Amino acid sequence: MERKEVSKSVLKRLPAYLAYLKSIPEGAAPNISATALANALGMGEVQVRKDLAMVSDGGRPKIGYNRMALIDDIEQFLGYDNTTDAVLIGAGKLGQALLGYKGFEEYGLNILAAFDVEPPADQADGGKPILPLEKLESFCRTHKVLMGIITVPAANAQEVCDKLIACGIKAVWNFANTHLEVPANILVQYENMATSLAVLSMHLQAQMKDKK
Amino acid sequence: MERKEVSKSVLKRLPAYLAYLKSIPEGAAPNISATALANALGMGEVQVRKDLAMVSDGGRPKIGYNRMALIDDIEQFLGYDNTTDAVLIGAGKLGQALLGYKGFEEYGLNILAAFDVEPPADQADGGKPILPLEKLESFCRTHKVLMGIITVPAANAQEVCDKLIACGIKAVWNFANTHLEVPANILVQYENMATSLAVLSMHLQAQMKDKK
DNA sequence: TAGATTGTTAATCGATTAACAATC
DNA sequence: TAGATTGTTAATCGATTAACAATC
Numbered sequence: 001m002e003r004k005e006v007s008k009s010v011l012k013r014l015p016a017y018l019a020y021l022k023s024i025p026e027g028a029a030p031n032i033s034a035t036a037l038a039n040a041l042g043m044g045e046v047q048v049r050k051d052l053a054m055v056s057d058g059g060r061p062k063i064g065y066n067r068m069a070l071i072d073d074i075e076q077f078l079g080y081d082n083t084t085d086a087v088l089i090g091a092g093k094l095g096q097a098l099l100g101y102k103g104f105e106e107y108g109l110n111i112l113a114a115f116d117v118e119p120p121a122d123q124a125d126g127g128k129p130i131l132p133l134e135k136l137e138s139f140c141r142t143h144k145v146l147m148g149i150i151t152v153p154a155a156n157a158q159e160v161c162d163k164l165i166a167c168g169i170k171a172v173w174n175f176a177n178t179h180l181e182v183p184a185n186i187l188v189q190y191e192n193m194a195t196s197l198a199v200l201s202m203h204l205q206a207q208m209k210d211k212k
Numbered sequence: 213m214e215r216k217e218v219s220k221s222v223l224k225r226l227p228a229y230l231a232y233l234k235s236i237p238e239g240a241a242p243n244i245s246a247t248a249l250a251n252a253l254g255m256g257e258v259q260v261r262k263d264l265a266m267v268s269d270g271g272r273p274k275i276g277y278n279r280m281a282l283i284d285d286i287e288q289f290l291g292y293d294n295t296t297d298a299v300l301i302g303a304g305k306l307g308q309a310l311l312g313y314k315g316f317e318e319y320g321l322n323i324l325a326a327f328d329v330e331p332p333a334d335q336a337d338g339g340k341p342i343l344p345l346e347k348l349e350s351f352c353r354t355h356k357v358l359m360g361i362i363t364v365p366a367a368n369a370q371e372v373c374d375k376l377i378a379c380g381i382k383a384v385w386n387f388a389n390t391h392l393e394v395p396a397n398i399l400v401q402y403e404n405m406a407t408s409l410a411v412l413s414m415h416l417q418a419q420m421k422d423k424k
Numbered sequence: 425t426a427g428a429t430t431g432t433t434a435a436t437c438g439a440t441t442a443a444c445a446a447t448c
Numbered sequence: 449t450a451g452a453t454t455g456t457t458a459a460t461c462g463a464t465t466a467a468c469a470a471t472c
Contacts, residue, residue, distance in 0.1 A: 015406035061429045061471045079413040097309035187415040194227035201291040203399040273453045
């Protein structure tokens with residue numbers, strides 16, 4: 001299957017398909033139709049079919065897609081089959097939660113270590129190390145790290161980001177609620193809780209108004 | 213200023229404006245132009261102007277918008293001025309991190325308590341309580357809670373979600389990587405790390421290919 | 425064969441961008 | 449007045465949806 005260019009909107013839907021496909025028990029029927037997938041996820045079936053056409057080499061009319069093959073295709077497309085190493089900066093509550101989260105492996109993400117200006121003294125045995133920030137550059141260089149995760153306060157995020165880029169990082173996952181200025185070839189993905197909250201509180205406000 | 217209907221895309225950009233406006237020091241000039249805002253955030257200036265027109269009652273040509281007034285307008289529009297109470301289900305690592313995060317207050321979100329099938333014995337003094345799941349319904353009813361935050365494993369998310377809706381919740385913030393089936397009047401906001409990771413690993417793959 | 429299902433081509437929709445008129 | 453800046457109207461762009469032809 002040759003690699004097609006997919007738009008960001010398609011890309012963002014792929015993990016949802018994958019999660020659903022994986023949640024189907026082993027013993028179930030080996031095939032699944034785009035219609036079934038669409039219904040399960042509350043989406044349009046044409047959209048699902050178009051999305052799948054981008055990553056798989058096709059389903060068979062009347063039968064659908066082979067579930068296992070589809071899982072493999074999406075995982076390969078998303079690059080979950082080869083792991084990406086990452087470093088995390090900012091070992092506060094959120095940082096440590098992400099550091100300890102086992103689920104990332106499933107997505108091909110491997111956080112090697114965290115860095116902090118003040119590494120906590122009591123580090124969990126066998127957990128991933130939290131190192132002083134001074135060691136960041138040498139660490140990134142020796143491990144050829146390409147992704148950095150920022151979980152420092154917003155005020156320090158740009159500074160940390162600059163440092164990461166100087167260390168050779170190409171992609172930044174930013175949990176700080178601030179815009180980051182970066183060169184064109186660097187991608188910043190914002191994980192912005194404030195955005196989600198805006199959507200939620202908007203809905204609640206509308207609900208309240210409807211009621212009265 | 214009468215309340216306009218804004219699209220989700222506009223809504224999602226508002227928190228970014230707000231964060232930037234708030235990051236400007238008190239002492240700076242009292243006005244800011246849409247052009248300046250756009251440049252700072254790497255956005256188009258027409259887009260910024262259109263967005264602001266939805267929430268503020270206007271800037272003045274040649275001068276721009278009054279910063280303080282703009283902050284107030286956006287906060288009011290997003291409902292950050294009156295707090296929303298929420299409960300959190302699933303006191304694992306992520307759940308506890310969110311529970312302990314002070315920053316939500318700024319967005320008008322107040323997590324009252326967490327619930328778990330097995331509340332941990334050692335709860336931080338003065339922190340928010342982690343209660344057994346059986347107490348969820350009475351708690352929600354007495355506190356008239358409208359928002360629920362789901363941080364349980366994907367396999368249990370739907371069950372928890374149903375329970376929340378039965379308790380009168382109107383908006384769900386779902387951190388589990390799974391689709392939730394809900395009635396039409398309930399909003400589910402997915403906080404999907406897998407989605408962000410997909411975008412990031414895609415970028416890294418493209419970078420690698422360019423290099424060789 | 426008939427019908428379910430796929431994949432594609434065309435139409436619609438919404439959001440972004442560009443052009444321009446209004447204003448301080 | 450001139451110029452910066454706003455706000456609006458029109459044009460473009462991209463993504464979603466609808467219609468339909470292809471296939472097992």
